[in-house]
Amino acid sequence: MREQGSAVAWVESPLQLLCAVEARHAGLIGPDTRVVTRGRLPGLRVTRAELDALELPAGLSIQAADQGMPRPGRRDAWVLGDAFSGRMQLTSLTAFPTRMVIVDDGLATIRLLELLTAGLATPLLRARAAAKPSRLVLGVAAGIRLRAAARAGRLTVFTALPVPAALADAVRGLGAELVTHDFAWLRSQPVVAHPRPRENTVVLGTSLVRNGLIHRDRYLSWLFALEGPLAYYPHRREDPGDLAAVRDHPGVTVYDAGAPVEMTLRDLRPGQRVLSLPSTAVTSLRVLLAARGVPVQTVEVPDDWWTPSASVSLRSHLQMFAHERASP
CATH class of the missing domain: 3.40.50 (Rossmann fold)
Structure with a gap:
């Protein structure tokens, strides 16, 4: 599904930020896209500065958060990198965006897909999390919400990772759209800030x-x-x-x-x-x-x-x- 409206993205790592830009370039989110980076994390600050020096996709802007994670409106697409975040999961219970787009957050993306396809009551928790009862309940509720979005055709997963065939089939079986990419936007950009290292x-x-x-x-x-x-x-x-x-x-x-x-x-x-x-x-x-x-x-x-x-x-x-x- 391709979007023409507005989108708000919340990113907490350099990879999430880069993949949000790639999602806009791929047309998964509309031309009015606001990417908000968490706090003042050094890696995000450096990555944002380097992205600003390149030719960003039309209509996309990047800004640092001033009041925490932005809440998507009913007419927004919501772009997320960390679906295991407690803040994100809590917000997901009362937010009603037009659709949700999950971008890469490392191997945690594969774990998320495994948990989403594991069953209705499977909580969305990090691999090594020792969850308190309240956190467990929130993880279950967030999983139910994401699976409902998938069944309604409102969930897209955008990844550069090779998703195993059986898992990809299971994700699509939920009703979610699974889109793979090869960093097409980044490959189109000149290398200006980082000369290659001398070492082999x-x-x-x-x-x-x-x-x-x-x-x-x-x-x-x-x-x-x-x-x-x-x-x-x-x-x-x-x-x-x-x-x-x-x-x-x-x-x-x-x-x-x-x-x-x-x-x-x-x-x-x-x-x-x-x-x-x-x-x-x-x-x-x-x-x-x-x-x-x-x-x-x-x-x-x-x-x-x-x-x-x-x-x-x-x-x-x-x-x-x-x-x-x-x-x-």
């Missing part, structure tokens, strides 16, 4: 250490054993202490770009390669770099890297897109 091997940082899912010493030992020189692009939630250790290691250059790697690394050339632990960025960079002949490889996490906090199901979920793997 580019390593993407990870949040798995800070989230307590893998052991710090295993990760750093692997990183420091790689043949250099290395270009290192930190994850936006990477621990500052870990990043300081990486910065001090000989042969590693840390690039603190701040913007999504989809924007900063799309100009890599043959002879360079990207290494990453399981990450949504692996999938999107493969889309952007395949035509350039640049391999993007996922490092499969060895069993002894995982901490007790990483359940078997969570490990499987995190590594579901670990194709074109690289040996640790």
